[in-house]
Amino acid sequence: MDQRPPTTRWRTTLPTLLRRALRRPTPTTPPATHPTNPDAVVDCAVYIDGQRQPGRPHYTDAHHHSRRNRRAFVWLGLHDPTPAVMTAVGHTFGLDDLHIAQALTAGHRPTLQRHDDTTLLVLRTAAYVEHTELTDTSEVVDTGDIMIFIGDRFVVTVRHGAPGALTTVRHHLQQRRALLTEGPWAVAYAICARMVDQYLDVANHVETDLERLEETVFARDRTADIAHIYQLKREIVELKRAVLPAQTPLRTLAGPTDGPSPALRRWFTDVDGDLARAVDRVNAYDDLLNSILQSRLAQLAVEQNNDMRKIAAWAAIAATQTAVAGIYGMNFTHMPELHWRYGYAGALLLMATAALTLHRLFRRSGWL
Structure with missing residues (x-):
């Protein structure tokens, strides 16, 4: 029990209460906000473990999380990234400056490159463009490219x-957990298989266009123009x-290599076989188009x-009349004949007889 007199207790508590009342409120720290992915991140x-x-998550957080777990990996999908976004992504995942520069430009040739611990696989994408009829400006095949950086x-x-x-x-691959346990190379296989399937799909549609074009070329009322044929040939060259x-690159991945596991090489071999059919x-x-x-x-x-021949036949008929x-x-x-009573009629009869005779002869020989 407090034995101090009441006056002393008031002197002690009163300054304390005043200090508490006048004390500034401590600012509250706002909750931490996680950065959002750029628009280029699909x-x-x-x-x-395949799940x-x-x-x-933001790609930086995902990368840090995958580094803490040996059974984890991250899949980041980008579409037409800006230089700032690609540079930031490249520095996060340890890509060199050459790979970053390559990722910013389109139109690369399919290839397989390896630099340190990162492998770059480049493939071309293809899609069939629907059209009602083939013209000299029809776009039949639309192409792009995809670059796969595998670490x-x-x-x-x-x-x-x-x-x-x-x-x-991504959706189909996530349904195959056993395949996803193979890690990043399973993603590379799934993308390769998808690209080759698209090649075969485009080839099927182009075959239909070729059949229609062939029918119009050899029909009785031919409507196919040289420009139409040449336009389709340009589109096939683009597909080639x-x-x-x-x-x-696919044959390299199907053979002995430091990339995919032996189990995945069997899958790459199957994709290579489908690609051979497409080729x-x-x-x-x-x-066929050349023919x-x-x-x-x-x-x-x-x-x-x-x-x-028709022009020459009519010219010959006209020449007799002129003669x-x-x-x-x-x-x-x-x-x-000038003084003959029937000279004028005889000259006209001679001209008509010569014209009819020549016309009959030319018709019989196929010139008219």
């Missing part, structure tokens, strides 16, 4: 152009640029020859 996720972790515990995909969206690839160069079909379409083009050129030459009129137009003195 998706970002951390996978542990996607909840949420969509120990990360895979960064950079896509340029509209074709080759990877949302479906995407399909043919992809053979080298054979595209080459066959190109050869169609040559056939159409031959048809044009025949049509021009027919026109020239007769020229002879009787010379007005010589001693020309018995």
Whole structure:
């Protein structure tokens, strides 16, 4: 029990109460906010033992999380990133300046490169453009490219152009947990398989266009123009640029290499086989289109020859009339026919008979 007199207690508590009343409120610290991903980030996720972790973290947080768990890796998907975003992503995942510069430009040739612990796989994307009819300006094949940076515990995909969206690839791959346990190279396999499937799908649609074009070229009322054929050939060449160069990197991944595991090499071998089918079909379409083009050129030459024969036949018919009129137009003195009663009618009959005879002969020979 406090034995101090009341006056002393008041002197002690009164200053304390005043100090508490006049004390400034301590500012409260706002809750920590997590940075948001840039617009170029399509998706970002951390996978542990083949299972996607909840949420969509910032790529820096995802990278740090994957580094703390040996069974984890991060998949970051980018679409047409800006230089600032790509530079920041490259520094986060340890990409060198050359890889960052390559990721900022489109139109790369399919290739496989390895620098330190990072592997770069470049593939071309392709999509069929629907159209009602083939014209000299029709776009049949739309292409882009995708760059896959594969590290120990990360895979960064950079896509340029509209074709080759990877949302479906990610969704299907997440349903195959056993495959995802193979790590980043499982993502690379799934993307390769998707690109090759797109090549085959585009080839099927191009085959339909070729069949229609072939029908119009060899139909009785030919409507196919040389410009239409040449436009389709340009589109097939664009498809060949995407399909043919992809053979080298895929064959490398299917063989002995430091990249995918032996179990995944079997899957890459299967993709390489599908790619070989796509290559054979595209080459066959190109050869067929060359044959169609040559056939159409031959048809044009025949049509021009027919026109020239018709012109020559009518010129010969007209020449007989000109000859007769020229002879009787010379007005010589001693020309018995000039004084004959039926000379004028006889000249007209001769001209008509010569024209009809020549016309019949030319029709019989196929010139008219």
